[in-house]
Amino acid sequence: MTYEGVLTKMQTEFSNPIQYYLVFENSFLSLNQLLGKPMEISFVGYQCLNCGKKKKIFRQGFCYDCFMSSAAAGDWIMRPELSTAHLDIEDRDLEYEKKVQLQPHIVYLASSSEVKVGVTRGTQVPTRWIDQGATHAICIVEVPNRYLAGITEVALKNHFTDKTNWQKMLKNEISTLDIIQEKRQIKDLLPAEVHEYFYPEKEDIHELVYPVLQYPTKVNSLNLDKTPNFTGKLTGIKGQYLIFEDGTVFNVRTFEGYVVKIDI
Template identity: 65%
Template sequence: MTYQGVLTKMESEFLEPIQYYLVFENDFININQLLEKRITLEFVVYQCLNCGLNKPIFRQGFCKSCFFDIPQAADWIMRPELSTAHLDQEDRDLEYEKKVQLQPHIVYLANSSNVKVGVTRKSQVPTRWIDQGAHEAIEIVEVPNRYLAGITEVALKEHVSDKTNWRNMLKNDIQDEDLVAWRERLKSYIPEEAHDYYIANNTETNLVFPVDKYPEKPKSLNLVKEKQYSGKLVGIKGQYLIFDDDRVFNIRSNEGLVIGLSL
């Protein structure tokens, strides 16, 4: 059986374990059902997620010209403190920016390879934590716009990491942390503008990923370079497919590739 379509990040369901779905234009696959099966991935062409053209992907699933033009790839996406919609100031497309920036956002702590601080729209909890491969997470503040979340993250990352070590996350080289205690320790560093939005009474969320075998030395699969790869799928964590030879394939970083997947 063969499927073909353009890669976008896997959809997920917050169950135990997490359920993952690869969604194509006219089909979808429950990836959990492929565990312990040998699958073949093949690179076909590029397809920019914005213009749809067969042009090399630059970042985030977009070709280079689209990346530097469309609001979905503006700097405030990765650096929320640069958001300006709350000031009625346009970056690339004010209507889009208001739609995304002027909604409730969460600043959170997640533990994937280590405790890190992050920002996401409230509507993306717990999806954001699943995508990062976090086995535990907790909300710190809930603010009404992206800017306030951004400046809170900037302040807190002076005292806690804002990065994930993807290799340690995939090796499951992690330890449990008391995220409530972390939240309490970081409270005093929250900017004054966001202090009233501090969440004082919540508990951490735990996540279980469908992994039968963790890689000892994860090696990233470059499908564009190799063109085709076959291996037995032994796990899914974050946005990674994990194979029995320690190869791992990051779906998120390969968005915009048209691939063939055969069983």
């Protein structure tokens, strides 16, 4: 059976294990059902997720022009501390920025390779943790806007990484640090502006289980620009990666905006 469409990040459903779906315009694939089976991925072309034109993808699923102009690709996306909507200051589109920035945000600790600190909108829990391949996560603070979350993350980056080592994550080489214990020691590291949002007694641990038949010992990343056609047996899904029997891994999110054909 053949499926064709524009890649966007895999949609997920929180369960044990997590359910993964590739959603195209007129069809979708339940990827968990393909575990242990061969699949072929073929590169067909490009389609910008913003303007819809068949232009080469530059970054985050956008062509170069859209990446440089769209409010959805502003610097504050990757660096929340640059958010200014709470000051009524526009970056690219104040209406859009207020909608996204002026809502509850979570700062969290997660075990994905090392223990990392991160920021996400409250509505993106637990999706954000799933996308990063975290096995455990705990909320540190919930603040009313993206700026406060951003300055909290910056303060904590002196003590925790804010990056996931994707190779360790995919090989299931996870830090054994106790994230509850780490949270208990964190208050003095927080900016004064967010102390009122810190609840040390809230120690709910979120555990995430991924559909993986076998973790690889070595990983090799599939690049559709260099290898436009690939066939392999799917043995796992973690984060936004498909894991194949030969150790090839495919980061779906990296190739958002690519038009692909998938044969199963």
